[in-house]
Amino acid sequence: MSRWLKAGLPLLFFLVIAWFLLKGLDRNPREIPSPLINRAAPVAVLEALPRLDDRAQAIAFKDLIGQVWLLNVWGSWCSGCQIEHPLLNRLAAEKLIPIVGLAWKDAPAQSHEWLSRLGDPYTMVVMDLQGKAAIEWGVYGAPETFLIDKNNKVRYKHVGPLSLEIIDKELRPLIASLKQ
Amino acid sequence: MTAELGHLALALAMLCGICLAVFPSLGVWRRDARLMAMATPAAYWQLLLVLLAFVCLIENFINHDFSIQLVASHSNRDLPFWYRVAASWGSHEGSMLLWILMLAAWTAALAALSGHLPQAMRARVLAVLGAVSIGFYLFALLTSNPFERVVPAPINGRDLNPLLQDPGMVFHPPLLYMGYVGFSVAFAFAIAGLIEGRFDSAWARWVRPWTNVAWGFLSLGICLGSFWAYYELGWGGWWFWDPVENASFMPWLTGTALIHSLAVTEKRGNFRSWTVLLAILSFSLSLLGTFLVRSGVLTSVHAFATDPTRGVFILMFLCIVIGGSLSLYAARAHSVQASQAYSLLSRESILLANNILMVVAMFAVLLGTLYPLILDSLDMGKISVGPPYFDAVFVPLMLPALFLMAVGPLSRWRDTPVLPLAQRMRWAFAASLVIALLLPLTADSDYKPMTALGLLMAFWVAGGVAMAAFENMKTPSGAVDLSRLALQPGSWWGMQLAHLGVAAFVLGVTLVNSYEIEIEKKLSPGDVLKIEEGLSLRYAETTARQGPNYEAIQVRFELIRDQKVVGELRPEKRRYKASNMVMTEAGIKRSVLGDLYISLGEAVDGGWVTRIQKKPAVNWIWIGVVMIGFGGFWAAADARYRRRRVNSLRASPSDASSKIGKVSG
Numbered sequence: 001m002s003r004w005l006k007a008g009l010p011l012l013f014f015l016v017i018a019w020f021l022l023k024g025l026d027r028n029p030r031e032i033p034s035p036l037i038n039r040a041a042p043v044a045v046l047e048a049l050p051r052l053d054d055r056a057q058a059i060a061f062k063d064l065i066g067q068v069w070l071l072n073v074w075g076s077w078c079s080g081c082q083i084e085h086p087l088l089n090r091l092a093a094e095k096l097i098p099i100v101g102l103a104w105k106d107a108p109a110q111s112h113e114w115l116s117r118l119g120d121p122y123t124m125v126v127m128d129l130q131g132k133a134a135i136e137w138g139v140y141g142a143p144e145t146f147l148i149d150k151n152n153k154v155r156y157k158h159v160g161p162l163s164l165e166i167i168d169k170e171l172r173p174l175i176a177s178l179k180q
Numbered sequence: 181m182t183a184e185l186g187h188l189a190l191a192l193a194m195l196c197g198i199c200l201a202v203f204p205s206l207g208v209w210r211r212d213a214r215l216m217a218m219a220t221p222a223a224y225w226q227l228l229l230v231l232l233a234f235v236c237l238i239e240n241f242i243n244h245d246f247s248i249q250l251v252a253s254h255s256n257r258d259l260p261f262w263y264r265v266a267a268s269w270g271s272h273e274g275s276m277l278l279w280i281l282m283l284a285a286w287t288a289a290l291a292a293l294s295g296h297l298p299q300a301m302r303a304r305v306l307a308v309l310g311a312v313s314i315g316f317y318l319f320a321l322l323t324s325n326p327f328e329r330v331v332p333a334p335i336n337g338r339d340l341n342p343l344l345q346d347p348g349m350v351f352h353p354p355l356l357y358m359g360y361v362g363f364s365v366a367f368a369f370a371i372a373g374l375i376e377g378r379f380d381s382a383w384a385r386w387v388r389p390w391t392n393v394a395w396g397f398l399s400l401g402i403c404l405g406s407f408w409a410y411y412e413l414g415w416g417g418w419w420f421w422d423p424v425e426n427a428s429f430m431p432w433l434t435g436t437a438l439i440h441s442l443a444v445t446e447k448r449g450n451f452r453s454w455t456v457l458l459a460i461l462s463f464s465l466s467l468l469g470t471f472l473v474r475s476g477v478l479t480s481v482h483a484f485a486t487d488p489t490r491g492v493f494i495l496m497f498l499c500i501v502i503g504g505s506l507s508l509y510a511a512r513a514h515s516v517q518a519s520q521a522y523s524l525l526s527r528e529s530i531l532l533a534n535n536i537l538m539v540v541a542m543f544a545v546l547l548g549t550l551y552p553l554i555l556d557s558l559d560m561g562k563i564s565v566g567p568p569y570f571d572a573v574f575v576p577l578m579l580p581a582l583f584l585m586a587v588g589p590l591s592r593w594r595d596t597p598v599l600p601l602a603q604r605m606r607w608a609f610a611a612s613l614v615i616a617l618l619l620p621l622t623a624d625s626d627y628k629p630m631t632a633l634g635l636l637m638a639f640w641v642a643g644g645v646a647m648a649a650f651e652n653m654k655t656p657s658g659a660v661d662l663s664r665l666a667l668q669p670g671s672w673w674g675m676q677l678a679h680l681g682v683a684a685f686v687l688g689v690t691l692v693n694s695y696e697i698e699i700e701k702k703l704s705p706g707d708v709l710k711i712e713e714g715l716s717l718r719y720a721e722t723t724a725r726q727g728p729n730y731e732a733i734q735v736r737f738e739l740i741r742d743q744k745v746v747g748e749l750r751p752e753k754r755r756y757k758a759s760n761m762v763m764t765e766a767g768i769k770r771s772v773l774g775d776l777y778i779s780l781g782e783a784v785d786g787g788w789v790t791r792i793q794k795k796p797a798v799n800w801i802w803i804g805v806v807m808i809g810f811g812g813f814w815a816a817a818d819a820r821y822r823r824r825r826v827n828s829l830r831a832s833p834s835d836a837s838s839k840i841g842k843v844s845g
Binding site: 003004006007008010011014015017018020021022023024025075077078079080081105109110112113116117119140141142143159160 | 414460461464471491492502506507509510511552555556557563564567568698764781782
């Protein structure tokens with residue numbers, strides 16, 4: 001019996017992988033329920049982080065209180081981030097809301113290079129070199145995007161690259177209603 | 181009309197593929213030599229027809245037939261000639277046709293060069309290749325017809341993605357596919373072997389040269405891809421652990437295990453299950469790579485436009501080929517077993533460790549590649565797994581592999597006494613240790629233990645090669661005679677060259693990771709930037725330049741050493757007209773000692789945010805991999821594989837004839 005098991009093990013393993021591949025075929029980046037939704041955004045942990053830029057010292061996290069703003073978790077090593085980056089650039093050009101970047105476990109030089117190459121949509125960027133803030137925010141992986149309301153509550157979270165559809169159909173209406 | 185001709189040729193080629201799969205199998209079953217012999221013309225005609233289809237596609241690209249969907253979306257009137265040729269495989273459909281062409285070429289080559297095989301084995305192997313090709317024909321004809329017309333035809337095409345407009349595009353995909361598809365031969369031999377229940381050393385000897393050549397091509401293909409990404413993507417990295425890079429790397433890892441495992445199967449008759457499984461695995465991973473690139477389940481810079489129907493088709497095909505062959509393995513594994521005893525320290529054990537390390541490394545890469553997909557399937561979020569994971573798991577796995585790489589070729593089959601082996605290797609170890617500990621002291625930067633460890637491994641592997649060469653030069657009387665090396669067979673030379681290539685690769689990786697310098701600065705005309713003592717860079721001028729299908733802004737930098745201009749670099753920003761995409765073209769000054777690499781970021785008031793990188797010894801990475809690839813070719817060219825009419829029954833496991841000059845007729 002064990003001989004059969006041994007001989008069949010590779011097949012079994014393949015079937016498991018095939019099952020995941022099949023499931024993967026009709027997958028889309030989807031909204032993930034986050035325990036943070038409707039809870040206070042852990043901003044203090046962001047405030048404690050070093051800033052990637054020094055140009056915007058004028059803006060601090062306390063300035064964001066009372067505003068609707070976006071937190072975008074990214075890293076220059078992340079391919080999904082490259083996909084959503086042009087969309088963030090466009091969103092930033094509209095000056096709709098401040099976008100705060102959380103450079104996650106990324107070398108500062110590479111973050112800089114990324115922003116100078118692809119454009120910088122961020123009002124400010126903080127560096128989470130150890131990944132501690134990401135844990136606090138419950139980040140699965142990059143990219144992730146959080147929407148925070150005027151009362152500093154997390155109202156929305158998107159896991160994976162943003163798409164035009166998600167921005168237009170989910171983010172914009174929510175931003176509009178939160179701004180009122 | 182050429183498109184229709186190509187389409188017809190492809191359909192006819194599929195008929196040949198069906199004949200190739202059916203008639204030889206029937207022939208084996210009914211013991212009809214004439215039916216088995218039909219494999220040869222079927223394989224030749226198949227190649228001829230696929231070649232015709234492929235030439236038709238290239239003709240459409242060269243002559244700008246924008247009524248073909250593929251040409252309209254991947255070419256343009258201004259696209260230079262060679263990129264038009266390369267554009268024919270720059271799309272999903274075209275690359276599928278390239279894949280089919282490669283498969284037909286390997287099949288025909290096998291048909292031409294397998295006259296010495298027993299008739300039934302030959303028929304079975306070719307039939308398996310024919311059966312595999314049917315799946316690809318169906319895929320191309322039903323879901324990805326490259327000859328699809330578009331009405332009305334556009335006046336001009338949308339152009340090839342500018343990233344692909346590079347000499348790399350001309351060579352990288354064909355080389356890579358030669359490797360990928362080449363593993364189909366080892367796969368076909370494994371399946372035929374399972375059916376016949378035959379895995380003796382003669383079987384291993386038939387498979388070895390084919391596997392070595394496929395593996396060599398795959399090495400070169402990956403190397404070229406890495407080299408291309410280095411200069412084209414503009415950030416100076418040479419490996420990104422991108423899902424599709426991983427997809428080409430996984431079959432390379434199992435292929436590496438396979439060529440070593442085959443050595444044991446040939447020389448000692450052991451590791452048969454390993455060999456069969458690795459042969460199946462290598463080709464399966466090639467197919468998995470195809471699936472990953474074309475189904476859109478993962479995000480990657482390489483991914484083709486996605487289409488779920490294609491994904492479903494390839495997944496079905498994957499299940500039939502991989503699931504079928506693994507089921508066959510499960511059913512027939514008992515017939516594979518055969519074992520000769522060997523002790524804990526022997527060449528067998530070392531090669532077994534190599535097999536295990538390579539397969540574990542493959543699984544680590546597979547896990548990292550599929551992890552986002554697995555999490556997503558379990559509704560746990562969509563993530564990217566980045567280099568931190570891969571570096572963390574990969575390096576510890578490769579260290580023991582590198583250590584054993586030097587020991588393996590010097591150890592003996594069955595049993596190697598520890599002490600004499602350690603004695604033989606003590607000078608190599610002492611020398612590499614001294615170099616590794618002292619060399620980092622000569623650098624200006626801090627002493628990093630990882631640098632010393634990397635150097636130790638590089639020189640240790642090189643030391644192993646040197647020891648092997650030295651011992652083979654010694655005459656029985658103790659004198660050293662260089663000419664004795666010529667007595668060594670091709671497989672010995674190939675192995676040593678490949679191992680030396682690994683040493684060069686490790687050396688390059690270690691030095692570039694330890695000592696690269698990166699400066700990012702805004703530079704304007706006239707600025708001088710000091711890179712290091714006595715070496716500085718001057719922003720000489722900005723010029724505009726017209727390319728064939730792009731306009732470029734070029735910045736000329738002068739490299740100044742001790743007040744003298746010693747060279748210049750010309751990084752560019754290009755705007756491709758048809759697609760309106762901006763590309764960064766790095767300026768690189770290359771040398772064996774290292775590169776100076778400049779890329780332009782954003783333009784800011786009269787100057788550029790410029791990224792300057794000094795990359796010591798970076799070229800050794802690719803020189804090393806080229807040596808690895810040619811090592812595979814050299815080993816495949818071993819004279820004993822070229823002997824015709826070997827009586828397979830007489831071939832003994834310990835084939836002592838591995839000496840050049842004994843090419844018997």
